[in-house]
Each structure stands twice: as C-alpha cells, then as structure tokens.
Amino acid sequence: MSDAPDPETAALPPLDEVLAALRVVAIPTRTRFRGISVREAAILDSPLGASEFSPFPEYGDGEASAWLAAALDFGWREQPAPLRDRVEVNATVPAVAADRVPEILARFPGCRTAKVKVAERSQDLADDVARVRAVREAMGPDALVRVDANGGWGVDEAVTALRALAEFDLDYAEQPCGGVDELVEVRRRLSTGDAGEIPDPLLGEATATSGSTVRTSPLVRIAADESVRKAADPLAVARAGAADLLIVKAQPLGGIRRAVGIVAEAGLPVVVSSALDTSVGIAMGLHLAAGLPLAERDGAQGAVLAGACGLGTVALLEGDVCSDPLLPRDGAIEVRRPELDPELLARYAAPAARERWWRERVARCHALLSASR
Ligand SMILES: O=C(O)CCC(=O)c1ccccc1C(=O)O
C-alpha cells in the first residue's frame, strides 16, 4: 500500500470552502430512468478539478455522507494514476418498450455490451423478454447482453425470469433480488449440475456423490449492486458467496481509494458503474475503472475489471455541465477530467429552493463526516 493518508482520516476541506465551490443543477433525462425525469446534482468547482455530489434526493444523510466523502476526495486530493487512457462502456437500456430499443442503442456508438433494465414495477416478464430480445437482435450474437433488475424480483420470480431470459445468453444478471440471502438462493437454484450432484453456492461447483468435484456452469452469473453500495458492510456479499461479480460505484462507496480497497478485499471481478451522473461524476468512475487491472491484458486474477463499465449514461441525459461531455465513442470513453462550462451551469441551474436544499444537505453530511474522523 502507498503511504497516502487514509481517506477516512484525511482532513476534510472546511464547509465554507465546499459551499463556495458548489453549484446545483437540474438536468432533464431523455427517457424516464428509475422513475427519474430530472437529475439533480451538486457540482463542485474544486481545486483539483470539478467534482460531483449527487446522491438521490430520497437518500438519508448517513448514506449521502459516503457520496460527499467521495466528492471531497475527488475534488481536493490527488487521485491514483490511471493504468490506461480509455474505458470500455456498456449501452444502458432503460425499461422502454421494445420498439424504442434501436433509438436507445444509437446513443451508444460502438458499444458491444448492453445492460438492459428489467423487473420494472409497472411491467411484466413478457415486456422484459421483448426488450432483451430486441437488444440481442439489434446487437447480434457476439454482443454481451446483461440485465439489471434493481432487486425487483423475489427468488421464485427471479429464477423464472432468468430461465426465460437464458435463451438470450446473458453475460450476467445484476441484483435480481434485494437481499444477500436471496441472491445466494437464486444463484444456487440456477446452478446446473448433473443429476446426483449437489451444487455448492459458494464455489459454483458441484460435488458428485462419488466424492469427485465437477465444475458446473451457472445458467447465468449473478452480479451484486445495491447489496454492495447500500450495505452497512460492502464485503458481506463476497463473504456469503452471493455473487459472481460486483458492481462498484465510486460515489456511494466513499470515493476511488475506498472503492479500490473494497474491490481488493472482495477478490471478485468487478464492473464499475455510475448513478446517472453528469460528466463530472462519470470522470470519477472512469478514474476508478482505469485504476483496476484487466483480466486479459494485465494477466491478473480475482479483483479485475470484468468487461465494459456502466459509465456511458451521460447519453441518457438531455444536457450536461461540460461542453466536451464524457460520452461513448467507439464503445469507450477517454479517461480525463472534464472542464465545467459556466454557460451550461447557468442553463441547468436548479430552482432556488432546490439549491438551498442541497446546500443544507451538504452541511449536514459534512458535519457527519467531521464527527466520524
Ligand atoms: O450500469 C449502468 O449501465 C448505468 C448505471 C445504472 O444502471 C444505474 C443508474 C442510476 C441508478 C442505479 C443504476 C443501477 O445500476 O442500478
């Protein structure tokens, strides 16, 4: 490990300095996403480059504090050096009707991986199957197709849905159910062992009755997202054997340094994603992703980057705070910190009452972080 100060004990920039650097924006989304049609974010014009604080409005201060720690770390402290200058990204397909899939995919030029939202409350399995089919047909047999249920299924529903979706040869299913125990159970029930074998949910292996061990191929790999970023203990998933890979997000995990530490300890392959951030928050995710080894290229095992990252989502916003936004090109995004554009900050400035709300939220989270150091 380096001798850089621990992010959890490093001094925070003073609140008045943070508030002086802060602007709140409200950017319409092009398509409803997670029930959101306007994305609010606090943007920090901070000493080491722009930073972003954008926990969703319904999150409590405890959870939002980790997002503030991340924003202050990225804005006020040197970051680990990136290992590469581009990060491959996936297309993100919201829970739209199947006939809108080509229009969505067109916003992600060159992407050979797509992640499709499923288990939307107002829809059913037939909607999900139709949407995933449309994505597979549009992208062809060589593309990687993932689904993300955001914990929307129960165990039985997840098993039924993932069996139905298996014909599209999924790369993985992200957070099919909400709880860690449910993920373990789904993973166990989707393990395809030959008759007489007892699938071991921890190892993805089946032990033959003779005593020899036979490798089973899971019907679909399971990725944990909310179970990592919203859990009191982000490593509980890995310890329980509840997932084949982890989705890691820099803001909810308290910043790049802390996320890298969690990934190393978990020892599972990861995909870095975002939370519908502006280009500024995306830059934080890109720097996290570009600091992790790649399985193929770097010969690493365990805590490696497991393919295209969910960092192309500026394409789902109607605007941005940077005139040279971090959008996918040739299926990847360049790793850089974008410049804030004052005109765009003004164009998307949030209403005064929302600006005040965000400033008060930052003050409360800052106080929580100060008290915990
Ligand atoms: O991972 C991606 O492709 C995009 C990011 C994404 O899906 C997302 C965006 C906002 C809130 C939650 C999620 C999620 O991964 O569940």
Ligand SMILES: [Mg+2]
């Ligand atoms: Mg997710």
